[in-house]
Amino acid sequence: MGHYCRICGRSRPNEKFTRKGHRNHICKDCAKMPKEEKESIEQEEEIFNYLRQSNISQKNISRLKKLVDSDDSKIAELAVxxxxxxxxxxxxxxxxxxxAKERRDLLIKLEETGLIVAHGGF
Ligand SMILES: [Zn+2]
Known part of the structure; x- marks a missing residue:
């Protein structure tokens, strides 16, 4: 059956995971990636997940305010x-x-960034 890697999103055979990687859902190949690159993928996933939630909490909002300052321009844009x-x-x-009624600009940004997919349709 294999095991899911949350970084590359693939289901990979168990031998592709160390014991620690198995627990953290990160395969050996992805574990070798530079830290910034891994972080960027994780943060992107995190931001997309906020839109999947039924509510974005105050805690999530504080977290987003931190991500807005990311050195990674893609993460900063998604977060903002x-x-x-x-x-x-x-x-x-x-x-x-x-x-659609009040902030068309934001709706367009959701479409441009692909975030709309995480949110789901109308
Ligand atoms: Zn992987």
């Missing part, structure tokens, strides 16, 4: 987009409708 969305409408319900 989700942060603005969270400030307009933290709850997922009716979020896209409200954005």
């Amino acid at each position: 987009t989700v942060l603005e969305v969270a400030l307009v409408k933290p709850h997922k319900k009716r979020r896209l409708k409200i954005l």
